[in-house]
Amino acid sequence: MSAYWIAHVTVTDAEAYKGYQQRAAAALAQHGATFLARGGEAEVLEGPDLQRHVVIRFASLAAAKACYASEAYQDACRHREGAAIVHLTIVEGLPEP
Structure with missing residues:
Protein backbone atom coordinates (compact mmCIF):
# COMPACT_ATOMS: atom_id res chain seq x y z
CA MET A 1 0.00 0.00 0.00
CA SER A 2 1.38 3.40 -0.97
CA ALA A 3 2.32 6.07 1.53
CA TYR A 4 2.82 9.79 1.12
CA TRP A 5 4.91 12.59 2.47
CA ILE A 6 2.80 15.74 2.67
CA ALA A 7 4.96 18.78 3.24
CA HIS A 8 4.12 22.43 3.72
CA VAL A 9 7.18 24.64 3.43
CA THR A 10 7.90 28.32 3.86
CA VAL A 11 11.34 29.09 2.45
CA THR A 12 13.15 31.79 4.41
CA ASP A 13 16.51 31.62 2.59
CA ALA A 14 16.14 30.55 -1.04
CA GLU A 15 19.88 30.26 -1.70
CA ALA A 16 20.53 28.01 1.30
CA TYR A 17 17.41 25.95 0.52
CA LYS A 18 18.95 24.93 -2.82
CA GLY A 19 21.49 22.82 -0.92
CA TYR A 20 18.65 20.89 0.67
CA GLN A 21 16.80 20.43 -2.61
CA GLN A 22 19.80 18.93 -4.39
CA LEU A 36 2.90 14.18 -7.22
CA ALA A 37 2.88 17.90 -6.39
CA ARG A 38 5.85 20.19 -5.94
CA GLY A 39 5.35 23.90 -5.47
CA GLY A 40 3.17 25.25 -8.24
CA GLU A 41 0.08 27.39 -7.88
CA ALA A 42 -1.85 26.78 -4.68
CA GLU A 43 -4.61 28.43 -2.68
CA VAL A 44 -4.86 27.95 1.07
CA LEU A 45 -8.54 27.66 1.95
CA GLU A 46 -8.16 27.05 5.70
CA GLY A 47 -5.33 27.39 8.17
CA PRO A 48 -2.08 29.33 8.03
CA ASP A 49 -0.83 30.67 4.71
CA LEU A 50 2.08 28.41 3.86
CA GLN A 51 4.19 29.13 0.83
CA ARG A 52 5.01 25.79 -0.82
CA HIS A 53 3.19 22.45 -0.88
CA VAL A 54 4.71 19.08 -1.79
CA VAL A 55 3.21 15.59 -2.06
CA ILE A 56 5.55 12.62 -2.56
CA ARG A 57 4.45 9.01 -3.08
CA PHE A 58 6.34 5.96 -1.82
CA ALA A 59 5.63 2.29 -2.48
CA SER A 60 4.91 1.65 1.21
CA LEU A 61 4.79 3.21 4.65
CA ALA A 62 8.03 1.40 5.47
CA ALA A 63 9.74 2.97 2.44
CA ALA A 64 8.49 6.45 3.39
CA LYS A 65 9.78 6.07 6.94
CA ALA A 66 13.09 4.55 5.79
CA CYS A 67 13.70 7.47 3.45
CA TYR A 68 13.11 10.01 6.22
CA ALA A 69 15.41 8.13 8.60
CA SER A 70 18.15 7.58 6.00
CA GLU A 71 21.53 9.23 6.45
CA ALA A 72 21.22 10.78 2.99
CA TYR A 73 17.92 12.51 3.80
CA GLN A 74 19.03 13.57 7.26
CA ASP A 75 22.12 15.11 5.65
CA ALA A 76 19.81 17.04 3.32
CA CYS A 77 17.81 18.25 6.34
CA ARG A 78 20.96 19.63 7.95
CA HIS A 79 21.40 21.83 4.86
CA ARG A 80 17.83 23.10 5.26
CA GLU A 81 18.28 24.34 8.83
CA GLY A 82 17.58 28.05 9.04
CA ALA A 83 16.46 28.11 5.39
CA ALA A 84 12.84 26.98 5.76
CA ILE A 85 9.95 26.31 8.11
CA VAL A 86 8.71 22.80 7.36
CA HIS A 87 5.64 20.79 8.38
CA LEU A 88 6.00 17.19 7.18
CA THR A 89 3.56 14.34 7.67
CA ILE A 90 3.85 10.74 6.51
CA VAL A 91 0.47 9.18 5.81
CA GLU A 92 -0.48 5.69 4.69
CA GLY A 93 -2.56 5.57 1.52
CA LEU A 94 -5.78 3.68 0.95
CA PRO A 95 -5.79 0.17 -0.49
CA GLU A 96 -5.84 0.07 -4.29
CA PRO A 97 -9.34 -0.78 -5.64
Whole structure:
Protein backbone atom coordinates (compact mmCIF):
# COMPACT_ATOMS: atom_id res chain seq x y z
CA MET A 1 0.00 0.00 0.00
CA SER A 2 1.38 3.40 -0.97
CA ALA A 3 2.32 6.07 1.53
CA TYR A 4 2.82 9.79 1.12
CA TRP A 5 4.91 12.59 2.47
CA ILE A 6 2.80 15.74 2.67
CA ALA A 7 4.96 18.78 3.24
CA HIS A 8 4.12 22.43 3.72
CA VAL A 9 7.18 24.64 3.43
CA THR A 10 7.90 28.32 3.86
CA VAL A 11 11.34 29.09 2.45
CA THR A 12 13.15 31.79 4.41
CA ASP A 13 16.51 31.62 2.59
CA ALA A 14 16.14 30.55 -1.04
CA GLU A 15 19.88 30.26 -1.70
CA ALA A 16 20.53 28.01 1.30
CA TYR A 17 17.41 25.95 0.52
CA LYS A 18 18.95 24.93 -2.82
CA GLY A 19 21.49 22.82 -0.92
CA TYR A 20 18.65 20.89 0.67
CA GLN A 21 16.80 20.43 -2.61
CA GLN A 22 19.80 18.93 -4.39
CA ARG A 23 20.58 16.49 -1.60
CA ALA A 24 16.95 15.59 -0.89
CA ALA A 25 16.30 14.73 -4.55
CA ALA A 26 19.06 12.12 -4.46
CA ALA A 27 17.84 10.63 -1.17
CA LEU A 28 14.25 10.45 -2.40
CA ALA A 29 15.31 8.78 -5.65
CA GLN A 30 17.20 6.13 -3.65
CA HIS A 31 13.90 5.22 -1.97
CA GLY A 32 11.76 5.13 -5.12
CA ALA A 33 9.86 8.32 -4.35
CA THR A 34 7.64 10.01 -6.94
CA PHE A 35 6.64 13.67 -6.75
CA LEU A 36 2.90 14.18 -7.22
CA ALA A 37 2.88 17.90 -6.39
CA ARG A 38 5.85 20.19 -5.94
CA GLY A 39 5.35 23.90 -5.47
CA GLY A 40 3.17 25.25 -8.24
CA GLU A 41 0.08 27.39 -7.88
CA ALA A 42 -1.85 26.78 -4.68
CA GLU A 43 -4.61 28.43 -2.68
CA VAL A 44 -4.86 27.95 1.07
CA LEU A 45 -8.54 27.66 1.95
CA GLU A 46 -8.16 27.05 5.70
CA GLY A 47 -5.33 27.39 8.17
CA PRO A 48 -2.08 29.33 8.03
CA ASP A 49 -0.83 30.67 4.71
CA LEU A 50 2.08 28.41 3.86
CA GLN A 51 4.19 29.13 0.83
CA ARG A 52 5.01 25.79 -0.82
CA HIS A 53 3.19 22.45 -0.88
CA VAL A 54 4.71 19.08 -1.79
CA VAL A 55 3.21 15.59 -2.06
CA ILE A 56 5.55 12.62 -2.56
CA ARG A 57 4.45 9.01 -3.08
CA PHE A 58 6.34 5.96 -1.82
CA ALA A 59 5.63 2.29 -2.48
CA SER A 60 4.91 1.65 1.21
CA LEU A 61 4.79 3.21 4.65
CA ALA A 62 8.03 1.40 5.47
CA ALA A 63 9.74 2.97 2.44
CA ALA A 64 8.49 6.45 3.39
CA LYS A 65 9.78 6.07 6.94
CA ALA A 66 13.09 4.55 5.79
CA CYS A 67 13.70 7.47 3.45
CA TYR A 68 13.11 10.01 6.22
CA ALA A 69 15.41 8.13 8.60
CA SER A 70 18.15 7.58 6.00
CA GLU A 71 21.53 9.23 6.45
CA ALA A 72 21.22 10.78 2.99
CA TYR A 73 17.92 12.51 3.80
CA GLN A 74 19.03 13.57 7.26
CA ASP A 75 22.12 15.11 5.65
CA ALA A 76 19.81 17.04 3.32
CA CYS A 77 17.81 18.25 6.34
CA ARG A 78 20.96 19.63 7.95
CA HIS A 79 21.40 21.83 4.86
CA ARG A 80 17.83 23.10 5.26
CA GLU A 81 18.28 24.34 8.83
CA GLY A 82 17.58 28.05 9.04
CA ALA A 83 16.46 28.11 5.39
CA ALA A 84 12.84 26.98 5.76
CA ILE A 85 9.95 26.31 8.11
CA VAL A 86 8.71 22.80 7.36
CA HIS A 87 5.64 20.79 8.38
CA LEU A 88 6.00 17.19 7.18
CA THR A 89 3.56 14.34 7.67
CA ILE A 90 3.85 10.74 6.51
CA VAL A 91 0.47 9.18 5.81
CA GLU A 92 -0.48 5.69 4.69
CA GLY A 93 -2.56 5.57 1.52
CA LEU A 94 -5.78 3.68 0.95
CA PRO A 95 -5.79 0.17 -0.49
CA GLU A 96 -5.84 0.07 -4.29
CA PRO A 97 -9.34 -0.78 -5.64
